Amino acid sequence: MTITRRQALGAMGAMGLGAMLPRYAFAQDAETLVVPTLGGVWEQFWRDNIAPAFEKKTGAKVTLDVGNGRVFGANLRAAGIENPPYSIVMTNEVFAQGLRKEGYFEKLDLAKIPNYADLYPIAKTDDGAALVACYSPIGIGYRSDILAKKPTGWRDFWDNPDVKGQIGLYNFANSAGKMELLLFSKIFGKDQYDTDAGFAALKKLGSTIQVDINLSTALAQGEIVIAPFDFAEIARLKKQGLPVDYIIPEEGLIAFDQTMNICAHAPHKDLAYAYIDFLISPEIQEMMMKQFYISPTNSKVVVPDDLKEQVPVSGKEMDKILQWDWAFVNENQDKLSEQWAKEVG
Incomplete structure (x- = not known):
């Protein structure tokens, strides 16, 4: 798989997002958020678009850790609950559930995630224990x-x-x-x-x-x-x-899900919460939809007519996800x- 023309047309670019996204108050120039991500086109998209846009909004730095749910879980268990290598983990719920039960993740502080209110009910995992960024x-x-x-x-x-x-x-x-x-x-x-x-x-x-x-x-x-x-x-x-x-x-x-989780002993917890809110904002959700044809979980995102064949599940259709x-x-x-x-x- 290679990066396609949709990335240039649909992603809007990190610089172009500057005036559109909400700002987060972080002045710690040295603060670095380690963001686990999938490889291939996902890594490239995060590196070219998501990470630069988040850095611009927060003043923080982003380091990508490429892998998958099995790898992220193994890294967390190797480090121990009190010394996680990440502040935030995006992975399939099948992996997140086990880690949550073992005490690696905390229940989300929803007051720190304003965009949570706009998520479809199906994306509000386990009564606020986590949330689904996309399906x-x-x-x-x-x-x-x-x-x-x-x-x-x-x-x-x-x-x-x-x-x-x-x-x-x-x-x-x-x-x-x-x-x-x-x-x-x-x-x-x-x-x-x-x-x-x-x-x-x-x-x-x-x-x-x-x-x-x-x-x-x-x-x-x-x-x-x-x-x-x-x-x-x-x-x-x-x-x-x-x-x-x-x-x-x-x-x-x-459906494949991408569940967002905050580590119980996250080294940069507030920044991790800002990252979650950033990722489920309508602007970033729209970027991901245009690039990967995912179904956004923020209900404010409207699928345009020219993408409805590629993204057939949104609005009331989200209730059909079991x-x-x-x-x-x-x-x-x-x-x-x-x-x-x-x-x-």
Whole structure:
């Protein structure tokens, strides 16, 4: 993946943001906020846009620490609760929940996050324990040139004989794989906790192609014709001229989340709170939407008409993003992983 023209057009640039964003009162010239971020295009966007704009607003410095949720969690545990290497951590809630339970994160002081009031209810995690900065909704992506019948929901994986043996899935190592299990447990069982029903349903699918990260190659090559897909990825494939499309399933959406957490013993706690408020401001949310096609969690952000195909989930559609009990998943991680390997492969 490379930085695209959208970065230049949609990001507006750190300098251009100067007159638009709220100012934060920090005079500590030497204060440095370590910001964990994903790699690749995320790192580049943060380095070119987010970090400079935040530095301009606060007078502080930003150092990026590139990794993922597993890496950030390992670094925190290695350092110990009282000596965290970060003040703030943005990661998937499946990783954040375990760290929060162990005491690494504090409940948010909402008085320090004015933009919190404008978040969609779905983004207010665990009664203020954290918040979701953005969602990447996952619906159903499919080959529109191969499937004669447009899918309507997740049950098409089982009900449409034309997809047999050509179904893609995220594996259990990916948080999307865990969501697949909970989703199918909910659809075919009593609720998300009825994982025996979920595994039985997965087993009935027969042979599937499973990946940890990238389903796009298999879809592009015709190895699969249907799979759970991040809408942004389908939008990128369509721009490349591939005959693909997506639907919002009638049973609801799963989604990658980016949850913001403050370390209980953060070395620069006030600055970390300012960073959270900055990241969920309408201006920065709009930047991220234009760059990554994420669904903003600040309800003041309006998706323009020319982006609605790439960003189909906003406003009332946000209610279609299903919520999961990550404490249940983390407590049963080993058991569920072993059962997936045995019954799904």
